[in-house]
Amino acid sequence: MNKETFASRDVCDLAFLDYATQKPVLYMDYANTTTNGLSGESVFAYGGHGHPKKVGFNGDRGGTISFESQISTMKLYALVTGGTLSNAAKFLKREELTAGVDGIELSDTPIEGSVTVFTADDDCGTAVEGTTVTAKKVTGTTIKKDGNFIVYYMVNKESGVQSFKLKSTSFPKEVTIHGFTNIRGEDGKDRSFRMVCYKALPQSNFELNFANNGDPSSFTITFDLEADGNKDLIEYIAED
Numbered sequence: 001m002n003k004e005t006f007a008s009r010d011v012c013d014l015a016f017l018d019y020a021t022q023k024p025v026l027y028m029d030y031a032n033t034t035t036n037g038l039s040g041e042s043v044f045a046y047g048g049h050g051h052p053k054k055v056g057f058n059g060d061r062g063g064t065i066s067f068e069s070q071i072s073t074m075k076l077y078a079l080v081t082g083g084t085l086s087n088a089a090k091f092l093k094r095e096e097l098t099a100g101v102d103g104i105e106l107s108d109t110p111i112e113g114s115v116t117v118f119t120a121d122d123d124c125g126t127a128v129e130g131t132t133v134t135a136k137k138v139t140g141t142t143i144k145k146d147g148n149f150i151v152y153y154m155v156n157k158e159s160g161v162q163s164f165k166l167k168s169t170s171f172p173k174e175v176t177i178h179g180f181t182n183i184r185g186e187d188g189k190d191r192s193f194r195m196v197c198y199k200a201l202p203q204s205n206f207e208l209n210f211a212n213n214g215d216p217s218s219f220t221i222t223f224d225l226e227a228d229g230n231k232d233l234i235e236y237i238a239e240d
Contacts, residue, residue: 103139110153120148
């Protein structure tokens, strides 16, 4: 491969390993772009007429690896933010419902004391008073058959949901990242190309966008590269 020229037109699939244990924790094969950049700093000693550079010094070796994706998982969100994954969650529900003969039937069992009812033409206005909640049923003297209502209530789900919670004290762990892609030589032969980032830490900035037009929302996550115990930073591997 030393004499073989090649080109790339593919994204890297990524495997993330917990840095402390070196056990795989996430595989990502749905990124759109993978970008790796190396950085360093050069400083110089100057001297003589014209203040020319005389002696150079290199240092602050580092770099980043980032990926852009339109697809994600809750596990990826937790990995890059340090959030806690859970199969339980407490959240607000809003339902537009028509009352039956025996009252309003909710889709979920509400947390006690969390139900607020409005008439459909007064959303978030004056709450309907005198209601009683039993299991999923809301009744009251003002809840008439075929009446249209909007109901807000909290639910506590312990199955059927996925969540990750981020606290002010939550920070992500360092990982090792293995990247896998293909390159093509001038001889027309496809070869495997691999990248190993020995120690990487997700940057704390994280942004999710939601829009109702244009392309599907995308996000970019960047990792800072660090040197491991062997002073290794990154390695590129091209197979014959």
